[in-house]
Structures are given as structure tokens and as C-alpha cells.
Amino acid sequence: MDRGVDSNRVRPFAVSGIHFNTFLSGIDTMQKTVLNEEHRRSGARMVDFAGWEMPLHYGSQIEEHHAVRRDAGMFDVSHMCAVDVAGDDARAFLRRLLANNVDRLQLPGKALYSTMLNEAGGVIDDLIVYHLGEEDFRIVINAATAANDLRWMTARRDEWGLAVTISARREGADALAMIAVQGPQARQKVWQALPECQPASAALQPFFAATVGEHLIARTGYTGEDGYEITLPAAQAVRLWQRLAEAGARPCGLGARDTLRLEAGMNLYGQDMDESVSPLDAGLAWTVDLAAPRDFVGKAALLAKPQQHRFLGLLLLDRGVLRAHQRVDSAHGPGEITSGSFSPTLQQSIALARLPLPAAVGDVVQVSVRDRPLAARVVKPCFVRNGSILV
Amino acid sequence: MNIPTDLKYTRSHEWVRIEADGAISVGITDHAQELLGDLVFIELPEPGRELAAGQEAAVVESVKAAADVYSPLSGSVIENNAVLADSPELVNQDAYAAWLFRIRPASVAELDGLLDAAAYQEIVAAA
Numbered sequence: 001m002d003r004g005v006d007s008n009r010v011r012p013f014a015v016s017g018i019h020f021n022t023f024l025s026g027i028d029t030m031q032k033t034v035l036n037e038e039h040r041r042s043g044a045r046m047v048d049f050a051g052w053e054m055p056l057h058y059g060s061q062i063e064e065h066h067a068v069r070r071d072a073g074m075f076d077v078s079h080m081c082a083v084d085v086a087g088d089d090a091r092a093f094l095r096r097l098l099a100n101n102v103d104r105l106q107l108p109g110k111a112l113y114s115t116m117l118n119e120a121g122g123v124i125d126d127l128i129v130y131h132l133g134e135e136d137f138r139i140v141i142n143a144a145t146a147a148n149d150l151r152w153m154t155a156r157r158d159e160w161g162l163a164v165t166i167s168a169r170r171e172g173a174d175a176l177a178m179i180a181v182q183g184p185q186a187r188q189k190v191w192q193a194l195p196e197c198q199p200a201s202a203a204l205q206p207f208f209a210a211t212v213g214e215h216l217i218a219r220t221g222y223t224g225e226d227g228y229e230i231t232l233p234a235a236q237a238v239r240l241w242q243r244l245a246e247a248g249a250r251p252c253g254l255g256a257r258d259t260l261r262l263e264a265g266m267n268l269y270g271q272d273m274d275e276s277v278s279p280l281d282a283g284l285a286w287t288v289d290l291a292a293p294r295d296f297v298g299k300a301a302l303l304a305k306p307q308q309h310r311f312l313g314l315l316l317l318d319r320g321v322l323r324a325h326q327r328v329d330s331a332h333g334p335g336e337i338t339s340g341s342f343s344p345t346l347q348q349s350i351a352l353a354r355l356p357l358p359a360a361v362g363d364v365v366q367v368s369v370r371d372r373p374l375a376a377r378v379v380k381p382c383f384v385r386n387g388s389i390l391v
Numbered sequence: 392m393n394i395p396t397d398l399k400y401t402r403s404h405e406w407v408r409i410e411a412d413g414a415i416s417v418g419i420t421d422h423a424q425e426l427l428g429d430l431v432f433i434e435l436p437e438p439g440r441e442l443a444a445g446q447e448a449a450v451v452e453s454v455k456a457a458a459d460v461y462s463p464l465s466g467s468v469i470e471n472n473a474v475l476a477d478s479p480e481l482v483n484q485d486a487y488a489a490w491l492f493r494i495r496p497a498s499v500a501e502l503d504g505l506l507d508a509a510a511y512q513e514i515v516a517a518a
Contacts, residue, residue: 060428060429061455342431
């Protein structure tokens with residue numbers, strides 16, 4: 001769900017053409033996470049990501065990618081914004097605000113992935129809601145959309161006249177940091193770094209979280225591997241990062257995060273969907289609850305305009321690299337790649353694409369790469385899961 | 392920053408080596424490979440192709456981005472470094488050893504328009 005690495009073509013071959021601003025000297029306006037110094041000490045290439053100075057990689061994006069698939073990697077995701085939603089009407093508020101049904105959160109610690117839609121049914125953001133207490137929820141939203149999300153949420157709360165507090169945990173003593181530890185050995189490394197958290201976290205099923213002291217440990221992630229996402233007071237983050245490094249978790253940047261989520265078939269906000277795209281056309285119908293009598297923002301628009309596209313995976317059969325915005329020609333009409341890159345696990349290029357409704361797994365389509373048609377096979381949009389290739 | 396003094400450079404981050412037989416070898420600079428990150432695909436010009444100075448000659452793609460490589464000089468392609476098709480990472484490992492293609496220049500006078508190491512260093516520093 002995090003916005004990842006842009007893959008626009010560079011033309012001409014000039015440093016300014018690479019989408020990330022890789023030259024940061026003299027730019028002091030960028031926001032920094034509490035782990036910024038740690039990244040620099042580890043030799044990270046820092047880039048501007050939605051106004052945040054973040055590590056792209058620490059030497060080799062591909063090696064970091066493999067570390068997560070084969071062992072354990074850790075990501076600073078503190079640029080994402082944790083928002084506490086609490087008060088007597090917190091559940092009623094979220095029931096109406098989110099396209100997924102927050103009533104699916106009954107057990108303590110349960111997490112739910114959802115989109116937040118505008119009235120036209122476009123995606124304002126995608127997010128995870130954690131159920132911390134009966135009227136106590138934590139939402140994690142994307143960095144690039146955080147300010148807009150908070151304005152939207154506050155305005156809806158006021159419009160609906162609900163008793164809810166909405167608190168972004170960004171500033172001062174309340175500020176939180178987030179570290180994702182992912183990979184087949186990730187849980188063991190977390191237990192080594194945080195022994196006091198082992199009993200509660202070892203018992204967690206996927207998509208559940210436990211509060212241990214000041215840590216929220218969630219068995220969630222954005223890589224297709226097992227692992228945890230740990231939220232903790234910002235002031236304690238450096239110590240945890242160092243202990244995780246001592247335990248053997250490899251620091252990984254946003255570059256590896258993007259290729260990992262792409263292999264896992266997970267959407268990236270701003271690329272695979274945005275305010276102009278219906279969740280039904282972005283492969284997110286499973287997160288939208290249209291059946292319940294519950295009303296939510298965007299529901300009427302989705303009912304009035306059913307699914308227009310299928311969101312599927314592409315596996316490039318020819319040599320080359322698929323990229324976002326490349327045109328796809330199928331027997332059923334045109335489509336478009338929304339995310340594409342080279343898959344380090346498959347050793348070939350893969351993509352996510354919006355295709356005509358009749359398109360199906362097994363079809364062979366043509367992708368225009370530098371005005372040349374390359375052949376690609378349509379596959380389910382989940383290429384790798386728990387270290388195994390699925391296509 | 393690794394910028395060998397025995398090579399010539401372009402503003403678009405290609406390097407040029409003048410070989411003993413008068414041909415030139417072309418690659419991308421260490422600075423360029425570092426910006427691109429891990430390379431995963433390289434498309435090279437076929438021998439016999441005629442290139443004008445500044446014309447798109449090759450494409451290098453990293454996990455992150457694709458970039459055009461321009462011909463520093465006019466001339467005909469005499470050879471491409473086919474080993475890079477299966478091992479594009481060689482450019483990351485040693486950008487100045489991993490040449491992309493060789494050209495028989497149409498005119499040696501065009502060499503005067505290329506940058507020396509000091510001038511290229513200034514361009515990188517100013518970016």
C-alpha cells in the first residue's frame with residue numbers, strides 16, 4: 001500500500017531524469033524519520049519520497065530483495081502515518097468512512113485492509129485499520145496522501161456530527177515510528193531483538209496485532225513474506241533498529257519494498273489506483289463490502305458503475321522490462337500497465353495491468369515497449385508468496 | 392567519484408575510449424550506473440548500424456528506470472558487447488570495463504567535442 005519506486009523512463013540519460021531526487025545536499029525542507037542517521041551510517045542512497053528523505057537502497061536493491069525472500073530484511077516505514085481514531089462513535093465513523101466493513105473487526109488486535117473512497121467511488125487512499133479496543137482504532141495511511149486524508153476524515157467527522165477524536169501520531173512525545181521486519185526468518189529476529197514481545201507475538205495469526213508495553217506488533221506486511229510490522233515510540237526506534245541489525249535483519253530500502261510488493265501482487269497507491277480509479281477496476285473488489293445494508297462514502301457510485309476492467313498480472317515472454325503506463329493490446333481491446341519492473345525472484349519482467357473485462361489468465365497479449373510489441377502472458381496478479389513462485 | 396583521466400566523456404554520462412586501431416569503445420560512467428542502481432536489461436545496437444552523434448544507440452534498464460545511451464560520435468557500429476545480454480550486472484561491477492558497443496568514427500574531428508575527466512567531474516559535481 002505504500003507508494004514505491006517510480007519506474008518512468010529516463011530521457012535523456014541525465015541525472016535529473018531519474019524520478020527520485022537523488023541529490024539532497026542543500027535541501028533541508030524534507031521531512032526525516034527518526035532513523036535517518038542510521039540509514040546514512042549504513043551507506044543508504046537517500047531519495048526524496050513524497051517529501052520524505054528515505055533510503056532507496058543500501059548498495060544493492062536486488063540483494064535486499066533476495067534477503068527478504070530468503071532470510072529477513074527490515075524497512076523503515078515511519079514516513080507512513082499512524083492515526084488514532086477513538087471515541088464513542090469511532091466504529092460508527094469508520095463504518096461509514098471506509099469501503100471495507102469495519103464490523104469485521106470484532107476480536108481485539110484484528111487488522112483490516114480497506115480503501116477510503118470519495119463520493120464518485122475513486123480511491124482517496126488505501127490503509128490498514130487495527131482494532132485496539134472497542135471504540136479504539138489505529139489507521140495507517142500513506143505518506144503522500146496523509147495530509148489530504150486527515151483533512152477528509154476530519155471534514156466527514158464534522159459533517160456527520162460524530163464524537164470521534166482523530167489524532168495523527170507524528171509530533172512530539174506522541175510521535176511513533178514503524179519498522180517492518182519481513183522474511184522467513186523475520187519473526188525469529190524480532191524475538192531475538194525484543195525477547196519480551198515473543199510470547200504475545202508468537203501466538204499471533206496473520207493480520208492480527210498485539211500490544212506489548214509501548215509496542216504494537218502486527219503480523220502484517222507488504223512483501224508476501226511472513227513477518228511483523230512494529231509500531232513504537234519514535235524515541236525507541238533507533239535502539240530497536242540496531243538490535244534488529246545485530247540479530248541479522250538486513251536493512252532494505254524502498255526499492256526492494258517496491259519489487260517485493262509487485263511480486264506479491266499488492267497494489268501501490270498512486271500507481272495502481274488513485275482518486276480517478278474505482279477499487280473494482282484495481283483488483284480490490286474483495287476489500288469492498290457492497291452486500292451489507294451499511295452505507296458508506298462511494299457506495300452509490302460503485303453500485304451505479306460496476307466493474308469496467310480486470311486487474312491482472314503480466315509475465316513478459318520476450319526480453320525487456322515492463323513499466324507503468326505501457327500500452328497493452330489484447331484480443332479484447334487495449335489495456336494499460338499500472339506497475340511494472342524486473343522481478344528478482346522470477347528473473348524476468350512482471351507487471352500489474354488493467355485489462356478489458358473478457359481478458360483471462362493464459363491469454364497472450366502485446367505490450368508496446370519503445371514502440372516495439374513484446375509478448376506477455378496474462379497471469380493471476382500474485383507472482384510470489386512465501387518464497388515460492390506461483391506463476 | 393571514479394572518473395578515469397584516460398577516457399573522454401559526454402554530458403549525458405557516456406564514456407569513450409579511443410582504441411589502438413582507431414575505433415572507439417562506448418560505455419556509461421560509474422556515476423550513471425550508481426544512479427540507475429542494479430541493471431537488469433541492456434539493449435545494444437547491431438553491428439553495421441550507422442549512428443549520428445547524439446542519436447539513441449542503446450538502452451540500459453535497472454530495476455528502477457530505463458535510460459537511453461546516446462552515441463557520442465557519428466560512425467558505424469562494428470561490435471557490441473554481447474556478454475552483457477546475460478550479465479548486465481557487469482556494468483554495475485565495473486562501468487569502465489563493461490563497454491557497450493564499438494564504433495568506427497566517421498570523423499576524428501568530432502572527438503574534440505567530448506569532455507575530459509576534469510570537465511565531466513564538474514558536470515557531475517554541479518548536478
